Amino acid sequence: MIKYFQSGSRMSQAVVYGGMVYIAGQVANDRKAGIEAQTSDVLAKIESLLIEAGSSKSKLVAVNIFLPQIGDFDAMNKIYDAWVDPTRLPARACVEARLADPDLRIEVTAVAAV
Numbered sequence: 001m002i003k004y005f006q007s008g009s010r011m012s013q014a015v016v017y018g019g020m021v022y023i024a025g026q027v028a029n030d031r032k033a034g035i036e037a038q039t040s041d042v043l044a045k046i047e048s049l050l051i052e053a054g055s056s057k058s059k060l061v062a063v064n065i066f067l068p069q070i071g072d073f074d075a076m077n078k079i080y081d082a083w084v085d086p087t088r089l090p091a092r093a094c095v096e097a098r099l100a101d102p103d104l105r106i107e108v109t110a111v112a113a114v
Contacts, residue, residue, distance in 0.1 A: 005052055014049045016114055021053040023110040025066070031103035035072040038105045039079040046110050047083075057083070059113040060090035066107040070096040076106060 006013035015022045026045045028038035047057055063084075067076060073094065084090070090110075099107050 003053070005049065014053050016053050019114050020061075021050060021055050021112050021114050023049050023108075023112070025107045025109050027099070027101075027104050027107050031101055033105075035069075035075045035105045036079055039076045040083075042106055042108050043080065043083045046108060050110070050112055053112075053114060055112045055114045057112075058085040058088045060084070060088070060110055061113060062111040063090050063092045064109045065092065065094040066097040066099060067094065068097065068099050068102075068105065072105055 003016040004012040005015070011024055013024050013026075023046055026042045026049075028041040030037065030041065033041070050056055050059070065076065065080075067073065076094075090112075097107075
């Protein structure tokens, strides 16, 4: 059975299938905020979706981070490192990529076990 969470006209924010939850790319609500605030907002959204889907950040298996300015890498990592479960680190990629809105400083996708 497939379960969909927070579905809109184009996509769902999370989908559970086969014992895994797939989190769509999450971006900050305040697009004018700095990298630290945007990172905190995005990670909070991911954590909320994980909980809604019956999972948690301790069950993350993969995280993909997209930064339009790779110079934000260290500042983003400061927030990410404080958020992630240090005993259950997921596989992770971080790439520089142009995002849909030039004010966005970060977008994150995630996959976790349920």
